[in-house]
Amino acid sequence: MPTPLPDFSNSVKLKYVKLGYQYLVNHFLTFLLVPIMVGILLEVLRMGPDQILTLFASLELDLVQTLCSAFLIVFIATVYFMSRPRPVYLVDYACFKPPVTCRVPFATFMEHSRLIDPDDKKSVDFQMRILERSGLGEETYLPPANHYIPPNPTMESARKEAEMVIFSAIDLLLDKTGIKPKDIDILVLNCSMFSPTPSLSAMVVNKYKLRSNIRSFNLSGMGCSAGVISLDLARDLLQVHPNSNALVISTEIITPNYYKGKQRSMQLPNCLFRMGAAAILLSNRRRERRRAKYRLVHVVRTHKGADDKAYRCVYEEEDPQGISGISLSKDLMAIAGEALKSNITTMGPLVLPASEQLLFLFSLIGRKLINPKWKPYIPDFKQAFEHFCIHAGGRAVIDELEKNLQLEPEHVEPSRMTLHRFGNTSSSSLWYELSYLEAKGRMKKGDRIWQIGFGSGFKCNSAVWKCNRTIKTPVDGPWADSIHKYPVHIPEVVKL
Secondary structure (H helix, E strand, C coil): CCCCCCCCCHHHHHHHHHHHHHHHHHHHHHHHHHHHHHHHHHHHHHHHHHHHHHHHHHHHCHHHHHHHHHHHHHHHHHHHHHHHHCCCCCEEEEEECCCCHHHHHHHHHHHHHHHHHHCCHHHHHHHHHHHHHHHCCCEEEHHHHHHHHCCCCCHHHHHHHHHHHHHHHHHHHHHHHHCHHHHHEEEEEECCCCCCCCHHHHHHHHHCCCCCCEEEEEEECHHHHHHHHHHHHHHHHHCCCCEEECCCCEEEECCCCCCCCHHHHHHHHHHHHHHEEEEEEEEECCHCCCCCEEEEEEEEEECCCCHHHHHCCEEEEECCCCEEEEEEECCCHHHHHHHHHHHHHHHHHCCCCCCHHHHHHHHHHHHCCCCCCCCCCCHHHHHCCCCEEECCHHHHHHHHHHHHHHCCHHHHHHHHHHHHCEEHHHHHHHHHHHHHHHHHCCCCCEEEEEEEEEECEEEEEEEEECCCCCCCCCCCCCCCCCCCCCCCCCCCCCCC
């Protein structure tokens, strides 16, 4: 019987060859400059002090030339430092933890669905199948109005939910940072589906008596990726206004969006979306650098709205019976994949090491010139980031990104556990995931974090952070009472 060939793909030697290649390419300039510097140093040592002084005297520099050279150096240095963007620091953030009275176990959710429409067994069965495969756990939360039978989606109820989630998150943030409301210069709030008059940002200004000259913005209709859009807007404002603090609030108000009809594509949000909010304090003040948790490195935004399919894949409309709801297209995952591909094409050159960029370039050239059927090279983003916060929009979204980006289970653990514990909290889910990493004590100084958000339009937005200091395991926060239980095994199907 012939001896089987070794598995070269798993060979230890091949692993070290790859590591050697990465180290060589990523430190190419170092390997190039070190011999040159050593050669110069040896030549200087060989010449001796007398020859060095003679060489310096032979340059014959007069006072005017010296002053002009010094002025030119100072001028270039000044222009360089003034043209650099101001650093934006994340001082701290806080996530809303709903009260236990808002908890909605599977049994409660299904019982309410049966009582709301006892004649429509097919819809109830459909929602049960979605919950069984959703990846959600038994401790997610819905607002008080959705616990009524039937739900009570009034304007007053929606405002009460907004006040509960937004004010609670801000109060926690102010308490953690010690900042006073009068010290806030910029306010950016995003909530996609609930946009009252006065706006939610005006509600915050009124509650906390913020300054009359505050720069206030309210973003609506921008989907689950609006949290990163809010960061981008706040960052741009902090570039223009020096010595400023920006308060960013990301939330989704669930109360007015309960769908009462029978259209299956519109029943999905009822099963997946849950209440949540996050408040984030950003600053460009240099004195905040010492205590800030993170520094914002990059924001990359991708918008596929020019394509009709992408534009309508998450769409608010009325069903044939005239009941409004949010329709999710069956093409959603394919469109999200295309948006992600466009986003990482822009992101890659900004964050990937040279070794990965070269491999990607060789793969691209090979497919163009040699064989178009060659499998495209997927860059290893694990070399660029230690942590991944993928929008917990649903189990399928997380599975798809884990597969496409070739991530390990521990990289998607924060997303899966956030979906299990809190459900899809829309734009704020990225902050519950970051809080999970901190609660697990995994955030070390120098770690890089990639936040990826998807939203209607269709959009894929990314934010890259660098950890300023090793984060101590917090004793409070949304995970304080449950982090010891996680991670948990989430079966493919939970039989109800």
